[in-house]
Amino acid sequence: MARWRDEHGKALTDYERPSVAVDTAVLTVDGDRLAVLVVPGRGTRPMLPGTFLHPGERLRDAARRALAGKAGLHDVAFAQLEMFDDPKRDHRGWVLSMAHAAAVPRDRLPADALLVPIFEGSARERLEYDHDAMVRLAVAKLRRQYAEHVDPARFLGETFTVLELRRLYETVFGRTFPKDTFRRHVLDGLENTGAMSVVGGGRPAELFRRSGVPLPSAAVAAFDHNPG
Amino acid sequence: MARWRDEHGKALTDYERPSVAVDTAVLTVDGDRLAVLVVPGRGTRPMLPGTFLHPGERLRDAARRALAGKAGLHDVAFAQLEMFDDPKRDHRGWVLSMAHAAAVPRDRLPADALLVPIFEGSARERLEYDHDAMVRLAVAKLRRQYAEHVDPARFLGETFTVLELRRLYETVFGRTFPKDTFRRHVLDGLENTGAMSVVGGGRPAELFRRSGVPLPSAAVAAFDHNPG
DNA sequence: TGAATAGTGTCTATTAGACATTATAAG
DNA sequence: CTTATAATGTCTAATAGACACTATTCA
Numbered sequence: 001m002a003r004w005r006d007e008h009g010k011a012l013t014d015y016e017r018p019s020v021a022v023d024t025a026v027l028t029v030d031g032d033r034l035a036v037l038v039v040p041g042r043g044t045r046p047m048l049p050g051t052f053l054h055p056g057e058r059l060r061d062a063a064r065r066a067l068a069g070k071a072g073l074h075d076v077a078f079a080q081l082e083m084f085d086d087p088k089r090d091h092r093g094w095v096l097s098m099a100h101a102a103a104v105p106r107d108r109l110p111a112d113a114l115l116v117p118i119f120e121g122s123a124r125e126r127l128e129y130d131h132d133a134m135v136r137l138a139v140a141k142l143r144r145q146y147a148e149h150v151d152p153a154r155f156l157g158e159t160f161t162v163l164e165l166r167r168l169y170e171t172v173f174g175r176t177f178p179k180d181t182f183r184r185h186v187l188d189g190l191e192n193t194g195a196m197s198v199v200g201g202g203r204p205a206e207l208f209r210r211s212g213v214p215l216p217s218a219a220v221a222a223f224d225h226n227p228g
Numbered sequence: 229m230a231r232w233r234d235e236h237g238k239a240l241t242d243y244e245r246p247s248v249a250v251d252t253a254v255l256t257v258d259g260d261r262l263a264v265l266v267v268p269g270r271g272t273r274p275m276l277p278g279t280f281l282h283p284g285e286r287l288r289d290a291a292r293r294a295l296a297g298k299a300g301l302h303d304v305a306f307a308q309l310e311m312f313d314d315p316k317r318d319h320r321g322w323v324l325s326m327a328h329a330a331a332v333p334r335d336r337l338p339a340d341a342l343l344v345p346i347f348e349g350s351a352r353e354r355l356e357y358d359h360d361a362m363v364r365l366a367v368a369k370l371r372r373q374y375a376e377h378v379d380p381a382r383f384l385g386e387t388f389t390v391l392e393l394r395r396l397y398e399t400v401f402g403r404t405f406p407k408d409t410f411r412r413h414v415l416d417g418l419e420n421t422g423a424m425s426v427v428g429g430g431r432p433a434e435l436f437r438r439s440g441v442p443l444p445s446a447a448v449a450a451f452d453h454n455p456g
Numbered sequence: 457t458g459a460a461t462a463g464t465g466t467c468t469a470t471t472a473g474a475c476a477t478t479a480t481a482a483g
Numbered sequence: 484c485t486t487a488t489a490a491t492g493t494c495t496a497a498t499a500g501a502c503a504c505t506a507t508t509c510a
Contacts, residue, residue, distance in 0.1 A: 406472090406473065406474080408472095408473080408474085408475090409471095409472060409473055409474090412471090412472085413472095427481090429481075429482060429483090430480075430481060430482080431479060431480040431481050432480070432481065446471080446472085450472080
């Protein structure tokens with residue numbers, strides 16, 4: 001049983017340790033709205049899926065476990081957001097929670113998943129605990145990622161048209177983008193497949209795939225900055 | 229004594245909980261070099277100041293306590309970086325560590341503080357544990373902050389010339405900036421005091437203070453992007 | 457043919473970066 | 484005067500954003 005003294009000579013006994021939890025804001029694009037996956041809370045407010053860290057487990061594995069159990073989700077990539085450490089944040093006791101972000105295409109979520117829409121960077125509905133703040137951080141992180149790379153969360157399939165990509169970006173950033181400027185901004189991050197989209201009513205659009213090349217810093221600034 | 233079950237019915241007993249620590253990368257500008265504050269390690273490698281989280285304590289308060297004790301430092305602002313959670317990262321047992329970043333002017337550090345210079349975003353010397361990675365994150369965070377605001381850590385005094393500010397930015401970013409372009413980039417974040425610097429050998433420079441206005445996104449891109 | 461959508465060319469205002477010029481000090 | 488540094492003006496190439504035009508499909 002581990003027991004030692006820290007550099008001040010204070011004995012660190014086991015019963016003084018906090019519980020460590022993880023909570024995950026899973027963002028998705030539902031139609032033309034950004035939304036966050038929630039689970040029913042104990043009261044009226046929904047909450048983010050989460051769990052306690054098991055002995056020897058890594059945080060991302062705990063987050064993975066929580067999503068597998070509560071949402072039937074597998075192979076999700078996580079990003080750490082922030083450790084929420086208010087000693088009074090959980091009525092059950094001293095629980096630190098590491099907030100995580102993930103982004104998953106709608107069709108990989110269960111059809112009956114509970115989704116709360118995002119409006120102006122926040123969940124439209126009040127969530128349990130400090131989960132509202134977690135959602136805000138997750139949205140900000142998603143936007144930063146989308147400003148730097150083309151659809152890194154793969155909300156779209158392997159190939160897509162510039163129009164589909166622009167609609168996606170308008171959903172993620174909650175604003176519109178001019179079509180010609182947008183095209184020039186993202187073109188560096190795209191690779192033309194040669195194939196054409198089969199649509200009706202107009203000239204067929206070129207199908208692109210992600211090239212993996214980061215978007216130029218000018219594009220990053222244009223996306224991340226507010227409409228104007 | 230706290231004890232409850234998580235959502236899977238698994239009993240969470242205290243002895244299954246990790247110890248939680250904080251480590252802080254305190255960055256400073258020492259002459260014309262960026263450097264990180266370290267303390268002697270148990271072996272040959274130095275390490276970042278850190279401590280274990282005390283019961284009911286907040287992470288930033290633990291970080292504050294560690295710096296007050298080990299470096300006589302007070303009133304330091306912290307930013308969370310990342311939770312390091314490899315179960316094997318600490319030979320003493322299961323210790324999660326929340327890495328923090330801080331930036332403190334050299335003259336607020338003890339004269340005999342141990343400083344390891346930063347070179348190309350990393351400590352020039354190998355540090356204990358995973359503290360090298362923490363330093364890299366801290367440097368990246370500092371640069372992001374400096375790209376967005378004028379000297380937010382106040383390495384310079386209340387007033388300064390554009391030349392002093394440029395020298396500071398060259399130190400923080402480890403690259404040079406053209407003097408006229410730099411001036412135009414930062415001018416939005418400055419307020420002219422009307423006073424002049426008293427120097428010898430040339431036209432006196434105007435003294436500015438921070439205006440608090442964020443730098444334009446074009447400037448952010450110019451700073452954050454690599455030399456070119 | 458017209459309607460609809462995709463892709464590109466052009467124009468203008470802005471601006472980064474390079475360079476030159478003027479301004480103000482000391483010796 | 485010369486020398487040194489600060490501040491600003493000018494020029495050029497790049498480009499964001501607006502707008503228009505051309506291209507390719509379907510009805």
